Amino acid sequence: MRKLFALIAVLGMLTIGASRLMAQEEEATPVAQTEQTSASITDDEVIESTSLHAAIKQKFIEGGAGFMAAVVLCLIFGLAIAIERVIYLNLSDTNTKKFIAGFEDALNNGGVEAAKEYCRNTRGPVASIFYQGLARYDQGIDMVEKSVVSYGSVQMGLMEKGLTWVGLFIALAPMLGFMGTVIGMIGAFDNIQAAGDMSPALVAGGIKVALITTVGGLIVAMILQVFYNYCTAKIEGIVNNMEDASVSMLDILVKYAQKNK
Numbered sequence: 001m002r003k004l005f006a007l008i009a010v011l012g013m014l015t016i017g018a019s020r021l022m023a024q025e026e027e028a029t030p031v032a033q034t035e036q037t038s039a040s041i042t043d044d045e046v047i048e049s050t051s052l053h054a055a056i057k058q059k060f061i062e063g064g065a066g067f068m069a070a071v072v073l074c075l076i077f078g079l080a081i082a083i084e085r086v087i088y089l090n091l092s093d094t095n096t097k098k099f100i101a102g103f104e105d106a107l108n109n110g111g112v113e114a115a116k117e118y119c120r121n122t123r124g125p126v127a128s129i130f131y132q133g134l135a136r137y138d139q140g141i142d143m144v145e146k147s148v149v150s151y152g153s154v155q156m157g158l159m160e161k162g163l164t165w166v167g168l169f170i171a172l173a174p175m176l177g178f179m180g181t182v183i184g185m186i187g188a189f190d191n192i193q194a195a196g197d198m199s200p201a202l203v204a205g206g207i208k209v210a211l212i213t214t215v216g217g218l219i220v221a222m223i224l225q226v227f228y229n230y231c232t233a234k235i236e237g238i239v240n241n242m243e244d245a246s247v248s249m250l251d252i253l254v255k256y257a258q259k260n261k
Helices: 001-029 037-062 065-090 097-122 125-135 141-159 163-195 199-261
Strands: none
Touching: 065 141, 065 163, 065 199, 097 125, 097 199, 125 141, 125 199, 141 199, 163 199
């Protein structure tokens, strides 16, 4: 949770810094062009970059500060949670085959306590599951299997933690955009009703607001959807490794028990 708050704070500071930078760029006076060709190319790139930032800021304002700010907040909070999940899942993903080989070697050479120590010194859900199984080794293989299954569900819940919020922001961002669309169209028709005339100039503003908010919401949803799908695919891969490793662990423990009868 502390990592999540830290990420949100960093993203918020980056957003504020970017806004101040765009404001400073708009207020800055253009640099005089020099006679050299390379210098003129550099000036054109700076002007183009400044124009892009100014255009994004202008569209943000035209889309309505309230709705566009809500859409941007969905992006910031969604990215904060998604990035935290990506880091957590990548740290949880380990070389299962190498770990199983080391686990079997520690168990055969040092016994159950050595295998426990090996699991404690290894990060990832697979090592945690192995440790929980070894903790009940003296109660029989059946209890080891039940413990592995139960703790596997706990580890899966930890990996999926926070993804529901990412899914919420994926659904909420386009909804806010569509709401801005509806309100923009209502404003356009109000202008037509007040003027008593069907003029393109009367409806252009409301329709533009509607389209900008819709595009903003859809862009945010698409960005977060990529992270969400990556996380779910990563979780599926880790869960498959956990299930395969659990079967291998039970086989290793059965062989160890038979050898030490």
